[in-house]
Amino acid sequence: MLDDVLDAADPGAWTALDIAVRGWAWYAPRGLPDAAWVEDTGSGSPGGAGRGLFRSAPRRAASEHDEAAVESRLALALCHPDGRIREAALARAAARPALLPLVVVRAADWAAPVRDKARELLRTALDMGTAVSLAPLILRVGRRERGVYGVELLGEVLRRASSRGRLASLFVHSDRAVRRFAYRLACEESLLSPGRLARAAAWDDDVVVQTVCAEAALAAVREDGDGDYDEVLEPLLAARNPRARSAGVTALRRAGRAERALEFLGDRSAVVRACARYVVRQSGGEPLRRYRELCTEASDPALPPGAVIGLAECGERADAELLYPLLTHPVPAVRARAVAGLRALDVTDVVRLRPLLDDPAPAVVRETTAALLPSAVRLPEAWLTERLGAERPRHVRVAAFRLLDARGGLVRLRTAVGLLGDRDEKLRTWAARSAQAWYPAAVRADVEGRGLLERARGLTGGGC
Known part of the structure; x- marks a missing residue:
C-alpha cells in the first residue's frame, strides 16, 4: 500500500509524508492510529486491528490482518505528532524493512526517546545493501539539526565495504548529494x-x-x-x-x-x-604579447574568441585599435567578444558600434546593446524606432526597445505605448512594465505626455 501512494525511491516522498501526517493530525486526529492499536499490533491480537485508522470501516475487517495494511498504518504511527506513539511504533517496525526509511527520519527526531530508539534500530538494520539504497534519504535528513548521526553511520558502513565496486552505483547516482558523499569517501579512503x-x-x-x-x-x-x-x-x-x-x-x-x-x-x-x-x-x-600577436590577423578564421576578450582582460586602452578591425570578423563569436572587449576597456565608439545593431547574430547585438546603453541618447530616435518594425529580426527589435527605453522621458513612454499591442508576448510584457513604471516628472504639463499616459492606462487596464 505504501508503494501505491508514494515513490519509495524518492527521499523527498518520505520527508513529505512525515510533514503531511503531522499536518493532517490537526484536522483529523481520530483518523490516525492510536497507542492501543500500536500495542495490539505488536501483540498480534486481532481485536486491536480494528482500532485507529479504520475504526469506522467494519466491512474491511478481513483486510485488517493484511501485512500491507498494517505497514501502512504503522507508517502513519511513525509520523504521529505524539512522541509516545512514534516510539511505540518503532518497536513494531523493526521487523518490517519497508518502514526503514521512516526509521531514518525518526533518527533525527526532536524527542530524545524516539531519536535514541530509532538510532539503535538503524545501526542494527543498516548494512551495505540498505546503505546504498537509503543514502539519498540519510543525506537529506542529515541536513537537519540532529541528522548528523545518520550521515556518520552511513560513512561507517560504506567504509567497511572498502571496495570501489560496492560504491560504483553511488558514483553515478542521480542525486548530486550522494555523488558528493561517495567521492569524498573514496578520496579519504584512497579507493x-x-x-x-x-x-x-x-x-x-x-x-x-x-x-x-x-x-x-x-x-x-x-x-x-x-x-x-x-x-x-x-x-x-x-x-x-x-x-x-x-x-x-x-x-x-x-x-x-x-x-x-x-x-x-x-x-x-x-x-x-x-x-x-x-x-x-x-x-x-608575457600573455599580453601573445594576445596581441593572435589579434593582429583580423581576418584569421581560426582566431579563438577567447583570445579577443583575453586581450581586453589584461590589455590597455590602446589595445582597442586591435579590436576595432575584429568588429567585421567573419566569425560571430569573435565579433561579439570584440564588442565585449571594447566595453571592458571602457572604449565606446558609437559610430563604429552602431552598425552592429543590425548584425544577424543575436550574441553580437546583445553585446553591442550592453555597450551602447550608457550612450543611448547619442543614437537617433527615428533610426532606433525604425528597427522596432515587425519585419525586423526579434533580437534587433529587442535591442532597439532597450536603447529607446534607456533614453527615458517621452521617448521611453512613446516606445512602450507603441508596443503594447505587439504580437511578441515578451516584448509586449516588457513594454507594459515600462509604461507602468514611467513617471512624468519634468513633463507633467506636456500635452503629449498626458495623452500617452491615458492611452497606456487604457491598454494596460489602468495600471499606469
Whole structure:
C-alpha cells in the first residue's frame, strides 16, 4: 500500500509524508492510529486491528490482518505528532524493512526517546545493501539539526565495504548529494586511482564533485614522486567544464609543462584564461604579447574568441585599435567578444558600434546593446524606432526597445505605448512594465505626455 501512494525511491516522498501526517493530525486526529492499536499490533491480537485508522470501516475487517495494511498504518504511527506513539511504533517496525526509511527520519527526531530508539534500530538494520539504497534519504535528513548521526553511520558502513565496486552505483547516482558523499569517501579512503578521479572531475556535471576529484587526483600525483601526470592532466585539460580545465592548467607548472598553458590563453572560460596567464607569467612569459600577436590577423578564421576578450582582460586602452578591425570578423563569436572587449576597456565608439545593431547574430547585438546603453541618447530616435518594425529580426527589435527605453522621458513612454499591442508576448510584457513604471516628472504639463499616459492606462487596464 505504501508503494501505491508514494515513490519509495524518492527521499523527498518520505520527508513529505512525515510533514503531511503531522499536518493532517490537526484536522483529523481520530483518523490516525492510536497507542492501543500500536500495542495490539505488536501483540498480534486481532481485536486491536480494528482500532485507529479504520475504526469506522467494519466491512474491511478481513483486510485488517493484511501485512500491507498494517505497514501502512504503522507508517502513519511513525509520523504521529505524539512522541509516545512514534516510539511505540518503532518497536513494531523493526521487523518490517519497508518502514526503514521512516526509521531514518525518526533518527533525527526532536524527542530524545524516539531519536535514541530509532538510532539503535538503524545501526542494527543498516548494512551495505540498505546503505546504498537509503543514502539519498540519510543525506537529506542529515541536513537537519540532529541528522548528523545518520550521515556518520552511513560513512561507517560504506567504509567497511572498502571496495570501489560496492560504491560504483553511488558514483553515478542521480542525486548530486550522494555523488558528493561517495567521492569524498573514496578520496579519504584512497579507493580510486588518480586517473579515475581526473576522469570523474572531467565528466561529472556537479561543481563540488569536479573540485573534490580534481584536487584529490592532483594531490595523489604530487604525493607519489613517480606519479604519471599524463594520466591526470589529459582528462582535466580536455574536460568540458571550466573548473576541471582550470585545475589542469594550473597543474601544468608543477608538472614542468608550462608551455602548454599558451594553448589555453584563448579558452572560452574566463577562469581558465586567468589560470593560463598565471602559469605563463610564472614561467617567464608575457600573455599580453601573445594576445596581441593572435589579434593582429583580423581576418584569421581560426582566431579563438577567447583570445579577443583575453586581450581586453589584461590589455590597455590602446589595445582597442586591435579590436576595432575584429568588429567585421567573419566569425560571430569573435565579433561579439570584440564588442565585449571594447566595453571592458571602457572604449565606446558609437559610430563604429552602431552598425552592429543590425548584425544577424543575436550574441553580437546583445553585446553591442550592453555597450551602447550608457550612450543611448547619442543614437537617433527615428533610426532606433525604425528597427522596432515587425519585419525586423526579434533580437534587433529587442535591442532597439532597450536603447529607446534607456533614453527615458517621452521617448521611453512613446516606445512602450507603441508596443503594447505587439504580437511578441515578451516584448509586449516588457513594454507594459515600462509604461507602468514611467513617471512624468519634468513633463507633467506636456500635452503629449498626458495623452500617452491615458492611452497606456487604457491598454494596460489602468495600471499606469
